[in-house]
Amino acid sequence: MANWVLGLTGGIGSGKSAVSAMFEELGIQVVDADIVAREVVEPGSLGLKKITEHFGDEILTSNGTLDRAKLRAIIFADESQKQWLNNLLHPLIRESMLSQLKQATSNYVILVAPLLFENGLEKYCNHTLLIDVPVDVQITRTTARDNVSVELAKQIIASQMSRADKQQKAGDILDNNRPLEEVKTDVQKLHEKYLIHSH
Numbered sequence: 484m485a486n487w488v489l490g491l492t493g494g495i496g497s498g499k500s501a502v503s504a505m506f507e508e509l510g511i512q513v514v515d516a517d518i519v520a521r522e523v524v525e526p527g528s529l530g531l532k533k534i535t536e537h538f539g540d541e542i543l544t545s546n547g548t549l550d551r552a553k554l555r556a557i558i559f560a561d562e563s564q565k566q567w568l569n570n571l572l573h574p575l576i577r578e579s580m581l582s583q584l585k586q587a588t589s590n591y592v593i594l595v596a597p598l599l600f601e602n603g604l605e606k607y608c609n610h611t612l613l614i615d616v617p618v619d620v621q622i623t624r625t626t627a628r629d630n631v632s633v634e635l636a637k638q639i640i641a642s643q644m645s646r647a648d649k650q651q652k653a654g655d656i657l658d659n660n661r662p663l664e665e666v667k668t669d670v671q672k673l674h675e676k677y678l679i680h681s682h
């Protein structure tokens with residue numbers, strides 16, 4: 484069983500998914516908070532029931548799944564609604580992630596979470612890695628990928644820990660403001676280091 488855990492973090496659009504896919508190619512299992520956050524609100528889940536009770540049926544799409552774009556617009560415009568959602572989902576996400584981490588069998592396992600430091604999840608990690616890009620690159624990449632306005636991207640970034648604070652807290656920092664091929668070379672070096680640490 485893998486019990487050495489690497490916490491991988493970075494703000495929205497920093498490149499966590501791109502970098503964690505590189506570790507997966509090297510045979511390392513990944514538990515991704517954003518994926519778990521979708522599992523805990525699947526149709527029939529307690530999470531979705533509570534959200535519907537709180538926001539009404541308008542928060543569902545016509546086929547009964549969560550309307551994520553609608554909920555995103557609400558919570559990043561209203562701090563108290565974001566707090567309500569965080570209070571509901573974060574314990575559910577944490578519990579599910581911890582059980583998935585326990586089941587991992589690779590040499591070490593990666594916990595990917597945008598809010599790793601914000602939510603104190605580093606206490607479950609032996610080491611942390613920050614995927615680091617300047618804020619303007621976060622905005623460019625997020626707005627190019629999602630149906631998100633520059634204004635909303637800025638609001639989401641403002642709701643997360645500052646880049647400087649994350650740099651302070653991180654064990655390692657990976658500069659992702661470079662071609663992915665260069666990043667991959669660094670990932671290979673980090674992987675070798677983590678293999679040694681985890682033994």
Ligand SMILES: CC(C)(COP(=O)(O)OP(=O)(O)OC[C@H]1O[C@@H](n2cnc3c(N)ncnc32)[C@H](O)[C@@H]1O)[C@@H](O)C(=O)NCCC(=O)NCCS
Nearest residue numbers: 494495516517520551552554555569572576597598642643
């Ligand atoms: C609001 C929701 C429905 C929007 O869904 P959507 O598919 O548009 O975005 P997705 O879930 O892929 O998240 C994209 C990014 O937004 C940022 N983000 C999401 N939720 C939060 C939050 N509560 N606080 C700060 N940033 C957040 C993260 O950087 C994340 O990687 C969704 O993000 C959600 O359920 N958020 C609450 C759960 C949560 O905190 N998830 C973050 C991982 S623990």
Ligand SMILES: Nc1ncnc2c1ncn2[C@@H]1O[C@H](COP(=O)(O)OP(=O)(O)OP(=O)(O)O)[C@@H](O)[C@H]1O
Nearest residue numbers: 494495496497498499500501624628659661662663
């Ligand atoms: N080094 C890079 N060069 C160019 N584009 C990149 C690079 N790294 C990631 N991207 C692109 O930037 C976007 C954001 O990357 P990715 O989805 O990996 O970020 P993320 O941190 O997982 O985002 P989120 O927190 O929003 O889920 C994607 O479209 C991805 O293809």
